[in-house]
Amino acid sequence: MSSPTIIDTHLHLIYRDRLSYPWLGAVAALDRDARYERYAEEARRCGVGGALHMEVDVAEPDIEAESRNVEDLAIEGATLLRGAISACRPESPDFPAFLERALGNPFIKGFRRILHNVPDGLSERPIFRENVRRLSGTGRPFDLCVRPDQLDRALALIDACPDVLFVLDHCGAQSVTASLAPVWRARIADVARRPNVCAKISGVVAYLDAKAWTLADLRPYVEPVIERFGWDRVVWGSDWPVCTLTASLSIWLAATHALTRGASVDERDRLFAGNARRLWRIEG
Template structure:
């Protein structure tokens, strides 16, 4: 993919993030997008080693993160915004507001309640952030990453 201007989405489980790191290191001229906040085990309340792996992959300037569909990894009958918050906030904190994009992950997000539920949860998660941060996550960063008008 080097030199094509195309991006490569990384859809990996937490224990596979070290392999994604190795790939990003081998191809520094390729822009990678780590999907679904690195697929954390939210239902199992497992932040480790996911948390450490996310911090490490975020050190690669050629990797961005997609905040997408994490409701599919939570308990569909009991998750709340606060259940998702540590995972989304760690992802944004590790990558920074300028290296995260939002995604619906539709139709997979229906496993956790549906698209409108995920959109509402996203807005609740972003309620305390600034307008430029929110706009970057929801559209500006994607426009820049994929050179959209």
């Protein structure tokens, strides 16, 4: 049985000599460059044939420069790079002008505003929702990066923007704890009922015990998400280099293969590549 081609929908690249990352100083394990060449060497060996760069929460003045940096890398020969998911600030009155510039560049495939480390009420501001609604009909999804206890706020944003495509990062299980697991299970079912939301099988491994995790620790989060969303609304992402906090890219990918061993070739192809091609209009 042949393995599907893989599109990594959640790659982070860090170039500290070109961009500013204010949060890195507080995360010693990640406070280093994460350059394309190091990623590509391992990714190619794993069967990755394409990747989308996910914004890395650079300093706000560097948001557009980050996307340009990734595009420049692609032009210079970083052949796995198929596009960039740009950071954005929907709470800003400058968002419409920013969006107009971004929509003029086909390399920018989508947008994200990290919500797990900002005040909970940010996404409830009228200007935030009004600006996210501007993505309707653009073919550019909005990634949601929230903690399990924030899934109700994510639902509120989704319902306020029914014509926008959303992608729920990391199974919506970022930093999940035993006490939050019941909340996550209930909320993830609610999110999956919204037809304009896809789920990203990514990131979960980074929040496990680096020395003691097993496949059994991933199963309660990955399998229900695939079951709830269905094979047409799930995509795969490495979350490299964040995944290296507890596993290499190779190990995380092997774990995903193990978790989906019972799926058909067609179902696995949709998870690992087909859905990403459709959702972000990726060619090749």
